[in-house]
Amino acid sequence: MSLPANEIVSALSALVGGDNVVGDVARMGAWLSEPRKRFHIAAAAVVTPPDVAAVQAVMRWAHENNVGIVPQGGNTGLVGAQVPRRGDEVILSLQKLDRIRSIDAAAGVMVAEAGTILENAHRAVEAEGAMFPLWLASQGSARIGGVLSSNAGGVNVLAYGNARELTMGVEAVLADGRLYNGLNALKKDNTGYDLKDLLVGAEGTLGIITAASLKLYPLPEDYETALVNIASPEAAFELFGLMRERAGSRLNAFELIPWIGLDIQLRHQMLDADPTASASPWYALIELTRMAGTAPGSLQSALEAAFEATLISDATMAESLADRTRMWAFREQMSECQSREGASIKHDVSVPIAAVPRLIAEGSAAVEKRVPGIRPVPFGHMGDGNIHFNFSQPVGADPKAFMAEYDEAVHEIIYDVVLKLGGSVSAEHGIGQLKVDLLKQVKDPVALEMMRAIKNALDPKGILNPGKMLG
Ligand SMILES: Cc1cc2nc3c(=O)[nH]c(=O)nc-3n(C[C@H](O)[C@H](O)[C@H](O)COP(=O)(O)OP(=O)(O)OC[C@H]3O[C@@H](n4cnc5c(N)ncnc54)[C@H](O)[C@@H]3O)c2cc1C
Structure with a gap:
């Protein structure tokens, strides 16, 4: 995979128009700077297709030319899944596909394009007397396609489920540019494999979601x-x-x-x-x-x-x-408050709900024994068994030295406790680049083989979000 950047920019400009392509790295800041500030590779280009046909054209070209495509929504993901891993990859931002195609409050369904900002979707359905019950602190920037692709959770999973449970159907462009039209609004559909469930949570490795039909609920009084x-x-x-x-x-x-x-x-x-x-x-x-x-x-x-x-x-x-x-x-x-106290080591983990007290007690004790003075800050979605098990540096410690010495060791301790309790090392933030090696270590080997087989079938050239999730 490597076309020179200038060729990539020219080819994309010819396909979708120069206004929809950014080739100058100095103008790419908003697409490259991710919230964790851990991944800093510039893309060969950023392309912002104005419609679904343009997304298809870009994918057909990328498939023919073996160019890696990194789908991006609001760029708020926390595992580096939405930014490039190599300088010859192209960020495909869905930001211009931001129309809400329909809202039917009585039937409880909305069809929104992938680039719709989550908060705008909330406002639009509330104006029709309905509710889309997925709330995240990042909802002012996160977009529907990114939220679905990371199967985001948030604060109301307890009552309404995560993104997957709120999705009825998706429309997606495949690696070779074909369009999968799965935008149904059926509560019951047993006609084979559930392809929408595969695309939701795939972190852009199996297809590019261009729109979704989503469940709406009555607005509470x-x-x-x-x-x-x-x-x-x-x-x-x-x-x-x-x-x-x-x-x-x-x-x-x-x-x-x-x-x-x-x-x-x-x-x-x-x-x-x-x-x-x-x-x-x-x-x-x-x-x-x-x-x-x-x-x-x-x-x-x-x-x-x-x-x-x-x-x-x-x-x-x-x-x-x-x-x-x-x-x-x-x-x-x-x-956010932990950043005011220096460095912190973070985990997004889940265990069966009854095991949350043991997770917190055993995890805190083991880490405090290893790092004297460290400050456990476990918080979050207790009702889902999903704890953001974070640790702030000891007061007065040097942040860089603290991270260099203890980051890996603390992860190891916490993931050991999580696995012992039958939990997951990524509850709601995903795998991205951050946890590729970890996934290989902890996931059932047969599950990994099944995942690789699916990836190879849908993206045989490995151009969709290369290196993410499965490595
Ligand atoms: C302050 C803050 C609070 C957060 N709170 C929560 C929380 O409570 N719960 C939670 O689950 N998460 C939370 N997150 C992380 C969460 O995953 C993201 O905010 C959101 O779901 C990602 O949406 P996005 O549009 O920014 O996606 P991006 O970051 O742009 O992308 C995320 C992933 O989706 C892929 N992708 C994006 N668009 C598409 C598409 N159209 N088709 C295919 N793949 C695509 C990307 O390649 C990447 O793999 C939080 C993040 C922040 C910064």
Whole structure:
């Protein structure tokens, strides 16, 4: 695979027009700079096709010329999957395919193009009285194609599922430029392999999603939100059981946050006021949806029961939209706040929900033994068994020296605990470039063979997102 960059730029310009091609590396910043700031290879070109036919033309050309294509949406992925691995690859950005083709609130389906920004999709369906229930802190930039290709989760997976569960069908351009039209809106379709499920979560290695039909839900009348004080992850697990018994599928979110997260955010003035009732070693952010025609008060009465059962020691309920926004800001800023305290070592892992307390206890103890003074910051989607198990450097340590000495060792400790508990080393962020070697080590060998066979069948020349996921 290697055509000179100038030939690539000329060929692409001839195919889709010079306005849709960037060949000057100095103008590629927005497409190259990824959130982790770990991967820095410039592309031979960035192409922004204006329609599906242009995506097909680019893929037909890339297939004939063996040029690696890196599909990109909002460039918010956290594993380096959306940026090049080599300088002769082309970034294909879907940003210009950003039309919402249809919204049918009554039938509960929208068809959105891959470049639609997630937040714009939210607004468009809300204007029609419906809801697309996939919320991420990156939703102002993340695009539908990227969200689906990374099978993103977020804060409402508990009630509505991740991206795969919210997808009814996809339209995609294959490696050789053929168009797969799978944009159905069927709840039931047993006509063979589920190709949409294959393309969702494929990180752009099997095809380029150009549009998707997505499930919509009725817009809730309101939300009931609280931040509660809990003594331990064990108590959080029991409280989660109680909340599920009481609220069933109306339990929208159950997020775990350690005290250190509050401490860091208050010290760095990231919150305009303390959103919690009082000091506590752990907090749970709990949210219930309230549908039209139902009375408020379910969360209040569930929390009273939890208080009587001594599962919680204190709580504060959101009384206004501003309260709710502040509580969610506290949760959403958990990742960012660690950067204010120097370097941190991060893991996006999941275990069976009942094993979350053991994950946190055993993982923290083992890492603290190995790195004296390190600060565990485990937080996240407790209700999905998905913990962002992060560690902030010891106070006063040199960030670079800390990462150089401990990054690998801490990963090894945490992944050992995760695997022992029957968990996953990538819960919602994917594999990308970051975890290619890890996947080879931990994935069932037969599963890896099946994945390679699928990749070879759909992309025999290996031009779709080369080197990502399977290496
Ligand atoms: C602040 C922040 C918070 C986040 N929170 C969460 C969270 O709560 N839960 C969660 O799951 N993730 C979260 N993420 C990561 C999440 O994966 C991304 O935000 C989002 O899903 C990716 O969308 P994107 O459009 O930016 O995709 P990109 O980053 O552009 O791409 C992601 C992957 O999809 C591929 N791709 C992109 N578009 C297409 C397409 N049209 N066809 C085929 N392949 C394509 C890329 O090649 C790459 O493999 C967060 C990220 C940030 C920065």
